[in-house]
Every structure is written in structure tokens, then in C-alpha cells.
Amino acid sequence: MNVSDLVSQFGFESLVRPSVDHPIVDAYTSDLLSDVMARAGEGSALITIQAHKNTVAVASLVGARAIILCNGRPAPDDMVEAATSEGIAICRTPMNQFEVSGMLYRSLRG
Numbered sequence: 001m002n003v004s005d006l007v008s009q010f011g012f013e014s015l016v017r018p019s020v021d022h023p024i025v026d027a028y029t030s031d032l033l034s035d036v037m038a039r040a041g042e043g044s045a046l047i048t049i050q051a052h053k054n055t056v057a058v059a060s061l062v063g064a065r066a067i068i069l070c071n072g073r074p075a076p077d078d079m080v081e082a083a084t085s086e087g088i089a090i091c092r093t094p095m096n097q098f099e100v101s102g103m104l105y106r107s108l109r110g
Contacts (some may be wrong), residue, residue: 001015001023001024001046001107001108002021002022002023002024002081003021003022003023003066003089004017004021004025004063005024005107006024006045006066006089006091007091008095008108009079010093010100012068012091012092012093012101013092013093014089014090014091014093015024015069015075015080015090015091016075016080016081016083016084016088016090017088017089018033018084018087018088018089019087020087021068022043022065022087023043023065024043024065024066024104025041025042025043025044025105025108025109026040026041026043026044026045026108027044027046027047027101027105027108028040028044028045028046028047028064029046029047029048029100029101030043030047030048031048031049031050031097032044032053033050033054033055033058036051036058036059036062036064037047037058037061037062037084038049038063040064040080041062041063042045042062042063042064043063043064043065044062044063044064044065044066045064045065045066045068045104046058046059046064046066046068047068047070047097047100047101047104048067048068048069048070049070049071049073049097050098051069051072051073051074051075051076051079052076052078052079053079053082055067055079056079056082056083056086056088056090056108057082058089060085060086060088064088065088065089065091066088066089066090066091067083067088067089067091067092068091068092068093068100069090069091069092069093070096070097070099070100071094071095071096071097072092072093073092075090075092077082078089
């Protein structure tokens with residue numbers, strides 16, 4: 001699965017689409033950024049409701065390729081700017097974290 005598949009396969013709204021279509025090899029769901037720093041892996045998609053610039057910084061630190069904002073959370077301008085600068089995709093969905101986690105799990109492990 002690649003970053004572009006998050007939009008095409010799952011219908012997520014693309015807020016930031018990097019020029020490089022990186023592979024997504026794993027996903028991690030958490031709203032506690034220190035937990036994400038300790039446990040999320042390189043090439044992952046971060047599933048969260050944390051819609052702020054620090055989420056991008058943490059995603060960059062762990063090598064996550066995408067942030068999926070759940071519950072229709074809006075992304076502030078500074079978050080969008082940071083993600084664009086870091087080459088990290090941001091997608092948004094009205095679904096909750098449980099639903100998104102299940103979808104990605106089936107797609108990545110199924």
C-alpha cells in the first residue's frame with residue numbers, strides 16, 4: 001500500500017499529498033504523542049485525532065509517512081505547512097480511530 005492508496009482505496013480526504021508516494025508498511029493508533037514516539041515505526045500511518053503542528057513533528061521523528069485525522073478533525077494551517085515541508089501526507093475522515101484501524105489492519109495484514 002502507498003500513501004495515495006489511503007485516498008483511492010479508503011476514500012479519505014487528502015489535505016496534504018507529498019510529491020513522493022511512499023509505501024505504508026504499518027499503522028499506529030494513538031492520541032498520546034509520547035506513545036507514538038516510543039512505538040510507531042518507520043513507514044507507518046499515524047491514526048489520531050491530534051490535529052496540530054506537534055503531531056507532524058512526532059510523525060517526522062519516527063518516520064511515519066502519513067497522518068490520518070479521524071472524526072473529521074480540521075487541520076490548522078501551521079500543521080498543513082509543516083506536513084508539506086516534511087513530506088508527510090495528511091488525510092481526514094469522518095470515521096473514528098477504531099474503524100480506520102480495522103480497515104488498515106485488514107489491508108496491511110490481510
